[in-house]
Amino acid sequence: xxxxxxxxxxxxxxxxxxxxxxxADIDVASSYPIRPxxxxxxxxxQMAARGELDLEFVHGEGEHGQLGIAHGASAxxxxxxxxSSGVGVTYAMETYSPISGGRCPVQMLIGNRxxxxxxxxxxxxxxxxxxxxxGWLMGWAHTPQEAFDNTLMFYRIxxxxxxSLPQMNCQDGYFITHIPAKVVIPSQEEVNKFLPPLNFxxxxxxxxxxxxxxxxxxxxxxxxxxxxxxxMMGAFPVIDxxxxxxxxxxxxxxxxxxxxxxxxxxxxxxxxxxxxAYTAKFAVNHMREKGxxxxxxxxxxxxxxxxxxxxxxxxxxKAVGVVETNNAFGAARQAGILTxxxxxxxxxxxxxPVLTAFMGGLGGEVIRLDEFYYMGDVLKKVAAEGKADRxxxxxxxxxx
Amino acid sequence: MAKTIEVTVWATGVVQDKEGRDVCxxxxxAANQEGKFxxxxxxxxxxxxxxxxQVRKYARISDAEIENKFEYxxxxxxxIGVTEATIMKGINVxxxxxxxxxxxxxxxxxxxxxxxxxxxxERKKLKAVATIDAIGIAPEQLIDYSGAEGAEDVSAIGAxxxxxxxxxxxxxxxxxxxxxxxxxxxxxxxxxxxxxxVKIKVLK
Numbered sequence: 001x002x003x004x005x006x007x008x009x010x011x012x013x014x015x016x017x018x019x020x021x022x023x024a025d026i027d028v029a030s031s032y033p034i035r036p037x038x039x040x041x042x043x044x045x046q047m048a049a050r051g052e053l054d055l056e057f058v059h060g061e062g063e064h065g066q067l068g069i070a071h072g073a074s075a076x077x078x079x080x081x082x083x084s085s086g087v088g089v090t091y092a093m094e095t096y097s098p099i100s101g102g103r104c105p106v107q108m109l110i111g112n113r114x115x116x117x118x119x120x121x122x123x124x125x126x127x128x129x130x131x132x133x134x135g136w137l138m139g140w141a142h143t144p145q146e147a148f149d150n151t152l153m154f155y156r157i158x159x160x161x162x163x164s165l166p167q168m169n170c171q172d173g174y175f176i177t178h179i180p181a182k183v184v185i186p187s188q189e190e191v192n193k194f195l196p197p198l199n200f201x202x203x204x205x206x207x208x209x210x211x212x213x214x215x216x217x218x219x220x221x222x223x224x225x226x227x228x229x230x231x232m233m234g235a236f237p238v239i240d241x242x243x244x245x246x247x248x249x250x251x252x253x254x255x256x257x258x259x260x261x262x263x264x265x266x267x268x269x270x271x272x273x274x275x276x277a278y279t280a281k282f283a284v285n286h287m288r289e290k291g292x293x294x295x296x297x298x299x300x301x302x303x304x305x306x307x308x309x310x311x312x313x314x315x316x317x318k319a320v321g322v323v324e325t326n327n328a329f330g331a332a333r334q335a336g337i338l339t340x341x342x343x344x345x346x347x348x349x350x351x352x353p354v355l356t357a358f359m360g361g362l363g364g365e366v367i368r369l370d371e372f373y374y375m376g377d378v379l380k381k382v383a384a385e386g387k388a389d390r391x392x393x394x395x396x397x398x399x400x
Numbered sequence: 401m402a403k404t405i406e407v408t409v410w411a412t413g414v415v416q417d418k419e420g421r422d423v424c425x426x427x428x429x430a431a432n433q434e435g436k437f438x439x440x441x442x443x444x445x446x447x448x449x450x451x452x453x454q455v456r457k458y459a460r461i462s463d464a465e466i467e468n469k470f471e472y473x474x475x476x477x478x479x480i481g482v483t484e485a486t487i488m489k490g491i492n493v494x495x496x497x498x499x500x501x502x503x504x505x506x507x508x509x510x511x512x513x514x515x516x517x518x519x520x521x522e523r524k525k526l527k528a529v530a531t532i533d534a535i536g537i538a539p540e541q542l543i544d545y546s547g548a549e550g551a552e553d554v555s556a557i558g559a560x561x562x563x564x565x566x567x568x569x570x571x572x573x574x575x576x577x578x579x580x581x582x583x584x585x586x587x588x589x590x591x592x593x594x595x596x597x598v599k600i601k602v603l604k
Contacts (some may be wrong), residue, residue, distance in 0.1 A: 009552075010440075011552060012551075012552075014549075014550040014551060015550065015551060015552040018552070019552075035549070036444075036549070039539070039548070039549035039551035040553040042545075042548075046546060046554060120445060121445065156534070169476045174444050178441060178444060179439060179440060179441050179469060179470070180440065180441065181439070192604050245425045274515070278469065278470070279467065279468075279470060282467040366471055368468075369467060369530075397528045
């Protein structure tokens with residue numbers, strides 16, 4: 001494996017993504033300000049103003065228009081970028097399906113923020129997860145370095161002719177968007193080698209007219225929907241290929257779909273998405289020091305959901321606790337959205353772990369080490385007893 | 401968990417947004433050069449676009465990886481920097497201060513003159529209070545928003561007041577070496593004068 005080499009900088013998740021976008025030589029960015037993702041657009045606009053990046057920077061009149069601009073740019077063959085947070089993400093809801101249905105490989109940065117209420121600046125994943133069934137690839141970074149790397153990997157996967165789908169490049173607001181960490185930045189030559197220029201096959205062109213997004217008759221619907229499902233499912237081998245190519249070229253060791261941390265002889269695990277995995281890994285280390293057989297499992301993709309990979313990994317354990325930094329009001333098991341995915345994945349397994357969830361980080365609250373210790377204690381107990389008292393334990397209620 | 405030194409800098413919105421952040425960035429860059437683990441970050445809920453309203457800038461410096469990295473504020477500060485002395489009249493800047501803490505203020509006054517604004521509880525925990533005429537040493541204050549909201553600073557780190565304050569904090573507290581501060585600051589002269597000219601009143 002190659003050594004990771006490059007320039008080391010202290011960057012926030014936003015700084016890391018903006019730096020990667022510049023190296024990806026994006027053509028069009030469409031913006032509309034909302035905390036916490038705005039800093040990435042601030043950087044892009046400055047790069048364009050200074051002439052460092054040949055970028056068409058277009059300001060939307062709202063998120064709906066903003067996504068429309070990115071859609072049009074991508075349809076015309078541009079490498080397009082946009083982004084939002086919280087209620088900005090949901091304001092643009094109508095636009096997501098047309099973009100994926102048009103197979104336009106737009107990349108959208110989501111700096112997670114709570115919806116209203118509570119509407120504070122903190123991170124909940126409910127904003128992005130609300131759009132999970134709109135045909136976009138979707139994954140989270142848990143460090144600024146991973147945010148940089150994902151930006152490049154997501155474009156290459158989404159732009160691959162076998163996939164041709166838009167991507168949501170997600171990171172937790174504040175925890176990742178605003179706190180700097182060391183990021184190794186490869187050379188421009190290395191990035192060029194990894195990410196070739198976009199070659200969009202059916203770009204809008206006045207000299208070669210073609211139609212995008214026509215009104216269809218009912219009888220045509222199932223064909224188009226099946227086509228988009230095939231594109232999404234077709235992403236699996238491409239993700240595998242691209243992540244492995246990234247690892248080989250840059251000396252990283254990303255799991256293509258699901259990261260396992262200290263799971264070797266684990267009896268129970270936390271299943272956790274996004275930034276809180278950073279703190280959770282320290283908690284797992286400390287619980288291990290006390291002899292607890294705990295591990296951590298982190299999905300790198302929410303869409304497409306790697307059902308078989310998740311099932312293979314999680315069915316090995318006695319108990320699984322899904323850490324939900326989102327809410328699914330009235331959903332099956334009344335926990336969060338990830339519980340639905342995890343429980344469905346495990347349905348096919350002969351041997352199933354005890355499954356429960358931890359509602360944590362709501363309102364953008366920090367999940368502290370002692371709160372992860374509480375989760376560890378619960379998992380140890382439910383693993384020993386073979387059942388859980390609750391489908392969801394609420395941090396801030398049940399642990400106090 | 402290894403001991404993490406927490407530095408909180410109080411500055412004024414807009415006018416000192418950049419220089420206030422630079423105090424923390426110069427300190428953490430100096431600590432980086434000494435192989436420490438660091439983070440420098442703005443308070444997330446302060447509203448930095450209100451002119452002269454106080455804003456908080458934070459640094460954390462540790463011998464090991466920082467496990468409480470995501471905590472929004474420095475709840476247990478060891479060092480307090482104040483870049484505009486009048487803030488002390490309205491706010492207990494030392495709230496949560498740890499035993500043996502340090503307070504460094506930008507003012508032309510002597511350290512004793514500002515102590516009356518520190519409540520008794522926190523005053524007892526102070527190991528030393530210090531003052532430095534940071535504006536006198538570096539009068540130009542750069543107003544630059546490029547580094548706000550998690551974006552990367554375009555202008556140099558510590559062109560003015562930020563370097564003076566970082567130098568003074570290093571001299572008073574010893575958290576980083578003088579040569580590290582001088583190497584980290586864009587304005588080396590300002591950092592050196594901050595380090596050399598700070599007036600220190602040792603309290604215990």
